[in-house]
Structure formats: structure tokens, C-alpha cells
Amino acid sequence: MPNIDNNADPRRRLPSVDVVIQQAAGLVEQWGHTQTSKVVRTELTRIRVDIAAGGHSEVVIADIIRSVEAHLIRINQSTIRQVINLTGIVLHTNLGRALLPKKALEAVMLAASAPINLEFEIEKGMRGNRDSHVEPLICELTGAEAATVVNNNAAAVLLVLNTLADGGQVPVSRGELVEIGGSFRIPEVMERSGCKLVEIGATNCTHIEDYEKSISEKTALLMKVHTSNFRIEGFTKQVTEVELAKLAHTHHLPLVADLGSGNLINLAEIGLPAEPTAAEAIANGVDIICFSGDKLLGGPQCGIIAGRRQLVDRIRINPLKRALRIDKMTLAALAEVLKMYRNPKRLRGELPTLNFLSRAVVDIEDQARRLLPAMAAVLPAEYNVAVTACSSQIGSGALPIENIPSFALVVTASNDAQLRRLANCLGQLPKPVVGRLNDRKLWLDLRCLDCEQQFAGQLAELGELLE
Ligand SMILES: *Cc1c(COP(=O)(O)O)cnc(C)c1O
Numbered sequence: 001m002p003n004i005d006n007n008a009d010p011r012r013r014l015p016s017v018d019v020v021i022q023q024a025a026g027l028v029e030q031w032g033h034t035q036t037s038k039v040v041r042t043e044l045t046r047i048r049v050d051i052a053a054g055g056h057s058e059v060v061i062a063d064i065i066r067s068v069e070a071h072l073i074r075i076n077q078s079t080i081r082q083v084i085n086l087t088g089i090v091l092h093t094n095l096g097r098a099l100l101p102k103k104a105l106e107a108v109m110l111a112a113s114a115p116i117n118l119e120f121e122i123e124k125g126m127r128g129n130r131d132s133h134v135e136p137l138i139c140e141l142t143g144a145e146a147a148t149v150v151n152n153n154a155a156a157v158l159l160v161l162n163t164l165a166d167g168g169q170v171p172v173s174r175g176e177l178v179e180i181g182g183s184f185r186i187p188e189v190m191e192r193s194g195c196k197l198v199e200i201g202a203t204n205c206t207h208i209e210d211y212e213k214s215i216s217e218k219t220a221l222l223m224k225v226h227t228s229n230f231r232i233e234g235f236t237k238q239v240t241e242v243e244l245a246k247l248a249h250t251h252h253l254p255l256v257a258d259l260g261s262g263n264l265i266n267l268a269e270i271g272l273p274a275e276p277t278a279a280e281a282i283a284n285g286v287d288i289i290c291f292s293g294d295k296l297l298g299g300p301q302c303g304i305i306a307g308r309r310q311l312v313d314r315i316r317i318n319p320l321k322r323a324l325r326i327d328k329m330t331l332a333a334l335a336e337v338l339k340m341y342r343n344p345k346r347l348r349g350e351l352p353t354l355n356f357l358s359r360a361v362v363d364i365e366d367q368a369r370r371l372l373p374a375m376a377a378v379l380p381a382e383y384n385v386a387v388t389a390c391s392s393q394i395g396s397g398a399l400p401i402e403n404i405p406s407f408a409l410v411v412t413a414s415n416d417a418q419l420r421r422l423a424n425c426l427g428q429l430p431k432p433v434v435g436r437l438n439d440r441k442l443w444l445d446l447r448c449l450d451c452e453q454q455f456a457g458q459l460a461e462l463g464e465l466l467e
Contacts, residue, residue, distance in 0.1 A: 013059050014044055014051075015044075017044065020064055024040070027069055031072045035072065036068070036072065040068050044064070083433070084432070084455055085448045086408075086444040086446065087436050088392040088406060088408065088448075089393050090353060090356045090393070091294070091296070091394055092396075093396055095434065098297070098299060098352070099298075100352070101298075103350075104336040111331070112329050118331070133335050134334050138304060138306050138338065141264050141279070141338060142282050142306050143279045143282045144278075144282050148315060149326050149330075149331070150326060151301070151325070152302060153260070153262075153291055153293075156290035156291075157186075158193050159193075159305070159315060159318060159321060160290055160305060160315060161189070161195050161223075162195075164254060164256065164311065164314070165221050166220075167194060168195055169198050169214075169219050169220060170222070171199075171211055171222060172225060173200055174200065174202055174203050174206065175204060175227065175236075176224065176225040176227055177225075178225055186225055186258075196218075198214050200214045204232050204235055204236045204237070208244070211247055215247075215253070219251070221253050222247065223255070223256045224241060226258060240284070241284035245284060245287075249285070254288060255288075258289075259281060259291040260291060260295070262290075262304065264277060264297065264341050267296075269344065270348055270357070272358065287307050288306070288312070289305075290303055290306075291303070295396045297353075298351040298352065301330065356447055357394060361407065364406050364447055368407040371409060371452070371455070372387055374459050378460060378466070383412070383418065383422065385411045387407060387408075388410040390405075391403030391404060392404045392405075392445055408443045408445040409443075410441050410443055412440070428465055429458045429462060430461070
């Protein structure tokens, strides 16, 4: 490969873009002409600036091509990267919520890589309905007559209200006008769905009479919203689903419940705080329930709608349903996750979310003690690390008060800047580690650490970054 004459005028020492491109045929083949020449141009500009500043005594085309290749590899890396979740929040919305079990991943692979009977009845050779892959399962697990699925629970609420209450009034207790975070506010979604919210009761107390007084010929339905992410304590009064269903049905109105996290089993059985199940809501007389697929359920992102057949049929034919429908990969994953709920005893072993949530606290403590010496060894003298009891959270608004006992590696430093520097270095590791800064300490809650070797294997690199 010819080198450039380094004795010539510095401005003429650089090869043209075309000359570099000609010698980088392999890169053009792999990354395409447009992208490669753009990166070559950037690299040549960088060298020109460097020459002007007195650098780059020698220009070698092979070096230029090597830099270009490194640059191309870097900019073509996926922006989606694995991180290690040591926040102590099991269902962290910013970290992607639930992790799918292996069977669901296999179903996703199949659905994504081969033609499937998504909306096709193989025996009859006829067009089918994509809901048919999950509807019977949802009905079996909730006791509902019919079910459908959309993109997420926010979409489910929007679709249900738009179908059943467009142009009508919907009374909701002032204690249930929740904001879920990430800009989902019940009053705003209601407005977008075309119905009119009628606020009733008070923040802490709403009585059956409040609902009764609010009902007029304009009322489209009654609605109950799970106050997922907060709890009102002290002097409080809420109307139960049973009372509300009775009132709604007396007035020939449907009762809708946004269950938020939606849960299909008795969580107390796996040592977690009890949370009402979807089946209980249906048994209590709620006509339509909706809940998320990727919260406590531990499945893919989706919003499940279940209840009376006649209402679900109306929801299904709303043109908005098409805009909000779930894709085949989600559907395939959801079907597998739902099937696992047929045998609740095996769920803990099969579903990562429930596995994390139900981990024995002694196991987490043992893990922390195992990792402590290696962590202490790589931290510079200004840091101190200890094993400390802490509380994990379910996250995504599920059971916000109930904390689950856990253990963390807790790092303290002589000042806050050093603590932030540590958090920053943890974020620079090949598998970035996300902890929680709280109370002038960095907490690495080990509840969700299922890749201990990966974490431990990076500690030497952490030490280098901190030097
Ligand atoms: C989380 C939640 C939602 C939104 O669900 P997504 O699946 O995140 O869209 C709606 N309502 C309640 C009560 C929730 O807890």
C-alpha cells in the first residue's frame, strides 16, 4: 500500500476520499458506499485538523482504513445493550420491566422467523382471528367470557373507554385519579377517549352515595382504577367492586376496572403481599377488566382486556383496536406465559419476575457476602463497602408500600462526587451496572443478580476505571 509523500506540503499529504475508498473495498462491501465514504470524510477532516495543530508527522492509508473500520463498527453497534439491574426494583420500567421465560423466547423466535397461522385457521383454510391464540387462556385464568389484547394497558384503558363511553360521562373517585408516571394520567386518557370524567367523592373517602348521585342518563359506565403506585392511609373509605357492580347493574351500566398490574395468582402462596386477582374482580361482578402484561404477570408488554362477551365484541370491532393491536411476537410470548399460569406451583421456577420476587433473603445475603471481598479489593481507599440489609420493590406501581427484604453491597465514600464517580464507572463497564444512589450511599441490591459471574468478572475492570 503506497504511503503518502510526507515531505510534501502538509495540505497535500492527505489522500482524497476516493483514494481511501478504492483501497477499502472490503469496508464498502460490508457497510455500504454512502456510510463508508461519510466516515472516511470525517476521518480525513480529523487528520487535517491534527496536521494543522502540528500532529500527524506521517500519514499511512492503512492506518486511516483501520480507524475508519473501528468507527464503522462503533456506530453500527446496537443502541440496546444488556445492563445489570441492581436497582432493587424488579419491574423497572426504564430497564424494560419483565424478562421473558425461555419458552416464550422460543415462541417469539418461531413467530418472527417463519410464516405462522397468526390469523389463519389451518383446518378450515379460512381467515382467523389473532385473539384466538390467547383468548381461551385468558378466559380460563380469569373466569371471563371473552378477552382481547392490545399494545399496553394504557391502550387498553383508552380503547375500552372509547368503545363504551365515547360522548358519555364516567364518574371516577377523586382518590383514583392516578398518574402512573411517564405521562399516563387517568383524567387525560379519559379525555382522549372521548368521554367526560365526572369527579366524585374526596381524595380519602368516596361512598356509594357519591356514585349513586352522579348517575344520570348521560352516564356511560362506572369505573374503578387501581391506585397502583400510592396508597392513602388513615381515615379512608373506598367502595368495593361488589357494591359498585350492584349499583352499576341496577342502572344497566357496565362496571370497568383498570387493575393496573393485574395478577392471576394468590401472591401470598409465594411469600409475597397479597394483591387482588383478575379472577376475583370478574367474580365480584366487574364487567370489563384490563391490566398490563409486563408487570406482575411477568410477560411481554401488552394490555389485556377481559370480561363480558357482548362488551368485548364491541371493543374488538372498534377501528382503534386495529391501531392498538399487538404484534405476532408479543402474542406468541403471551400465550406461553399464560400457559405457565395453569400450574402455579412451577411458576416461580419458570417466570423470571416471580423468581426474582420470591428469592430467599438468605440466598441474597450469601451472594452479597461472596461478592464483598472482590468488591472491597478493587475499590480505592476513599471508598468503603459493606453488606447491608435493604428493601427491594416490585416496581411498575405494583404494591408500592410493601417492601421485600433483600441484601445489598452498599458503598460509602468520603464525598458525594466520589460516589457519583463510582456510579459513573459502573455505567462504563461492558455490561453496565445500574445501582441506586440514596442517603449518600450507592446501593447495589442483589435481588435481581442472576449473572453473578458476569458481575464478578467485571470488577477488575471497575478497579482500573477508578484508578
Ligand atoms: C401501569 C398502569 C397503567 C399503564 O399500563 P402500561 O401497560 O404501562 O401501559 C394503567 N393503569 C394503571 C392503574 C397502572 O398501574
